[in-house]
Amino acid sequence: MYNFNCRVVPKNYQHVLALVFAVNELNENPQILPNVTLGFHIHDSYFSERMTYWATLDILSTSYRFVPNYQCDIQKNLMAIIGGLDFETSLHMAAILTGYKIPQLSYGSFAPEDADQSQSTPFYRMVPNEAHQYTGILELLLQFGWTWVGLLTVDSESGEKFMEILQTLLSQRGICLAFSERTPKGTYLEEYYNLLSQWLQAYLIIAESKANTVIVYGEDKSMFYLQLLLAAGEAENVTSLAKVWIMTAQLDFSAVAFRTSQDMQPFHGSICFTVHSNEVQGFKTLLRSLNPFMAGEDGFLQQFWQQTFHCSFPNSIAEFSETCTGQEKLDSLPSSGFEMSMTGHSYSIYNAVYVVAHALHAMFQSWSKDRGIVRRWRPQLQKLQPWQLPPLSQCNKNCPSGTRRKKKEGEKFCCYDCTPCSEGKISYQKGRKH
Incomplete structure (x- = not known):
């Protein structure tokens, strides 16, 4: 502990x-x-x-x-x-x-x-x-059409590896990172206050981003620091973070004793992976x-x-x-x-x-050279039950029928304008590139 x-x-x-x-x-x-x-x-x-x-x-x-x-x-x-x-x-x-x-x-x-x-x-x-969590996060984003997301990882060796692998997988499936922030790593509570400016900087980036979905990766106590981050931002009258948080299994809401229901308010609608x-x-x-x-x-x-x-x-x-x-x-x-x-x-x-x-x-x-049979014990796997959510997390709305995507100069490929299809061509599907 x-x-x-x-x-x-x-x-x-x-x-x-x-x-x-x-x-x-x-x-x-x-x-x-x-x-x-x-x-x-x-x-x-x-x-x-x-x-x-x-x-x-x-x-x-x-x-x-x-x-x-x-x-x-x-x-x-x-x-x-x-x-x-x-x-x-x-x-x-x-x-x-x-x-x-x-x-x-x-x-x-x-x-x-x-x-x-x-x-x-x-x-x-x-x-x-951990590779199973990469797959789970990727499939979740694709299921709900969340193609414009943020990533928040702890500043550690495992956090760096998680960010590196996930960025590659997301890009391969047409999902863009609006931001990727590393949260400062502290051992004791006193260190948090010394790192407050870095936390507030991360808060501002998250709050001002158009991405409504944020993937959070960290160690067990990161949940505590994330709670303090949100509380600090609220205290500074910064825009409230109405986001969908996707959290890896290392994080857990019960890792910290929340004293009031207000402490849990920013996390309503979160999606958490869990260990079986x-x-x-x-x-x-x-x-x-x-x-x-x-x-x-x-x-x-x-x-x-x-x-x-x-x-x-x-x-x-x-x-x-x-x-x-x-x-x-x-x-x-x-x-x-x-x-x-x-x-x-x-x-x-x-x-x-x-x-x-x-x-x-x-x-x-x-x-003892006992040839008796040793009883084998093995945990049984439990099937996960699917569940659904309404929020959207995209840099742009899908282009309507009859239009196509047009790349914005200096922007990532998930951000685009919609322009009418070329003469003699028409698209019956939304969000087509050509």
């Missing part, structure tokens, strides 16, 4: 709960890893290279001592690491884990496959290749049973409760006027605040735990 000024992000807290749920489920299952108890440690990368390297080395160290490559006292028996919500974090972790040959199961890295990279980094993706998920029996029961006064070893629960329900506990630093009673219900929250169903990333974590467990189970069977 990441935080801003020690804040727990609701969606990422569900990641923790999915991990706990899967581990407990396996430990209570005598058919998998009998007489073996699985455990876990949770570390935070804070979306910082330095903290990612530190956390990775700490995982490899002896318990309660930051001493990598030295074994003493209680051993962790580290078998695998589940991590990497964003691609850069996965790569930073892999740079260290490669030397230890410890597998990393990445539950949120969408970067395209790279032959050289896949051979040098020991991580396994629990999510589909299934209903996991018993998970909602776990969520409904959460009690902040019986948190036990869960050091996140009370923080999560305060920031989700905007209340305070006795003896805590008062942030809210209301007092937490423990009677608050998670299922009373809007999905933008917290989701009761297991999200795609949480489901990937749940699957990753089972992958590790089954791998260990198979290894133990091999050691």
Whole structure:
């Protein structure tokens, strides 16, 4: 989980709960890893290279001592690491884990496959290749005739790659980019204010563009910065952004606790890709049973409760006027605040735990020369349901019958004038080039 000024992000807290749920489920299952108890440690990368390297080395160290490559006292028996919500974090972790040959199961890295990279980094993706999202975005734009669109990507290696590949694909299918902006990348909340001028510049470009559709690509916390971007623009009395936002699966509305319905207003009508998920029996029961006064070893629960329900506990630093009673219900929250169903990333974590467990189970069977059949477990694919929208996002309206497109000098090919067809020729279709 990441935080801003020690804040727990609701969606990422569900990641923790999915991990706990899967581990407990396996430990209570005598058919998998009998007489073996699985455990876990949770570390935070804070979306910082330095903290990612530190956390990775700490995982490899002896318990309660930051001493990598030295074994003493209680051993962790580290078998695998589940991590990497964003691609850069996965790569930073892999740079260290490669030397230890410890597998990393990445539950949120969408970067395209790279032959050289896949051979040098020991991580396994629990999510589909990013190429599927390119196809999905392209087909979506073509379906609705959105040929004049904007692109907003985080200023990172994966963002640059996404922009480069998508621009080529769009151009091949006759779709133009009205603008392509890189959003500044910050690790901590304080950095946002130092980058405010850059955010406002991006806001003005988006607001003044004729493109009514904007593709957004970024890491998980980009949703938070995008919300602040829109709020900052509104505060400066800039034109409101009435756009259709198309967001990649790394972004999620529940990644940030929206305090008011006004915070969600600019995002009505958005289209979000998502990671596949299934209903996991018993998970909602776990969520409904959460009690902040019986948190036990869960050091996140009370923080999560305060920031989700905007209340305070006795003896805590008062942030809210209301007092937490423990009677608050998670299922009373809007999905933008917290989701009761297991999200795609949480489901990937749940699957990753089972992958590790089954791998260990198979290894133990091999050691004991047991030729029994190992039960195979595989998530079932769920068919996506189609849905439709009314908005248009074009530089020009289609030319009516009897006219043809005429290129505008100095403009991209999606912007054109309509001129009558040549004498003796006529077009019965709209938007013809000749």
